[in-house]
Amino acid sequence: LLNDFTKELGPINKTADLLNLKAKYIGKQGPLADVMKNLKDATPEEKRTIGAKANELKQQIEALFSQKMQEIELADINASLEKDKIDISLTDSMLEKGLQAAGYHPVTIIQQEIEDIFISMGFEVLDGPHIEDDYHNFEALNIPATHPARDMQDTFWFADKKHLLRTHTSTIQVRGMKERKPPFRFVGPGKVFRCERTDASHEMVFHQLEGMMVGENVSVGNLIYFMKTLLTEIFKKEVEVRLRPGFFPFVEPGFELDIKCLICGGKGCSVCKQVGWVELLPCGMVHPNVLKAGGIDPEKYNGFAFGLGLDRLVMMRYGIDDIRHLHGADLRFNSQFKSF
Numbered sequence: 001l002l003n004d005f006t007k008e009l010g011p012i013n014k015t016a017d018l019l020n021l022k023a024k025y026i027g028k029q030g031p032l033a034d035v036m037k038n039l040k041d042a043t044p045e046e047k048r049t050i051g052a053k054a055n056e057l058k059q060q061i062e063a064l065f066s067q068k069m070q071e072i073e074l075a076d077i078n079a080s081l082e083k084d085k086i087d088i089s090l091t092d093s094m095l096e097k098g099l100q101a102a103g104y105h106p107v108t109i110i111q112q113e114i115e116d117i118f119i120s121m122g123f124e125v126l127d128g129p130h131i132e133d134d135y136h137n138f139e140a141l142n143i144p145a146t147h148p149a150r151d152m153q154d155t156f157w158f159a160d161k162k163h164l165l166r167t168h169t170s171t172i173q174v175r176g177m178k179e180r181k182p183p184f185r186f187v188g189p190g191k192v193f194r195c196e197r198t199d200a201s202h203e204m205v206f207h208q209l210e211g212m213m214v215g216e217n218v219s220v221g222n223l224i225y226f227m228k229t230l231l232t233e234i235f236k237k238e239v240e241v242r243l244r245p246g247f248f249p250f251v252e253p254g255f256e257l258d259i260k261c262l263i264c265g266g267k268g269c270s271v272c273k274q275v276g277w278v279e280l281l282p283c284g285m286v287h288p289n290v291l292k293a294g295g296i297d298p299e300k301y302n303g304f305a306f307g308l309g310l311d312r313l314v315m316m317r318y319g320i321d322d323i324r325h326l327h328g329a330d331l332r333f334n335s336q337f338k339s340f
């Protein structure tokens, strides 16, 4: 019996087969069980010798079984280690095959640079949700339901007519004010969404970077100082800008800061719509109603805010002549940019 068992055991390499084999030889229906059953008719002498022999055989089979079981388990573990092996040299082998390591998108590169510039000037960096409500996108920013300024931003509304994809990062002003006490200063970068026709300088999904500073005696002079510092740090050279009055319900007075188009040098092209200047950085002194909505006393405090068009800044910095390249997901385009 032991010989037969050993012969059958040899080729087995699966746990289930092994268990079946064990049951076949020493299970309740197996030959050993039969021997034990028949022992009741045997003489006491036979019982002792046959019983002892049968037990010995059972133990031998169990020992061989356990040994085989360990072998199978070890083989299973090795097989799964081999299959799930982590190749820590993957980057090198990717490069050998001519694949490129990932890099940052130009918008991310510039966004991180601007965040660093503002952090070094004592600003916090805040985030805000893409899905907003009417209150944070319009109401709290002094844009009531009937205000004509709502037409300035074509809005993607949700079916419930209560929620929308934020049309500007000014929503971050509202949340930022409520959560802190003056004096404070913060920036808030992120994606914004507008139902617009696209062209060389307009996208439906683009990026802005909001900025806000609130305290006692904040002036237009402070605003201009921070805007100038930002532009010199980003371009690392003098760039021509112009400041003109601009209307936004959430600031008073409001300004449009335009940059001389760096694609055509001001001669006129599709990016600047042939006028030679690109709208880049609208800004102004925060309207008292907005301060009130943020829980701030406008008699005691004032402040400035701005909303930088990040994609257009990226275009000016790298000389990109169409905003749609930024969203084309073309690796040939994306992989050209290195952080300065």
Ligand code: FA5
Pocket: 167, 168, 169, 170, 194, 196, 201, 202, 203, 204, 206, 207, 208, 248, 250, 251, 254, 279, 280, 281, 282, 283, 284, 305, 306, 307, 308, 309, 310, 311, 312, 323
């Ligand atoms: C605003 O969105 C205001 N929230 C900005 C602001 C903040 C003003 C704080 C005052 C105080 P505007 O709609 O002009 O303003 O957009 C701001 C900038 O985003 C523009 O100057 C432009 O650079 C960029 N921009 C606007 N529309 C698009 C578009 N469709 N594609 C790419 N960039 C755009």
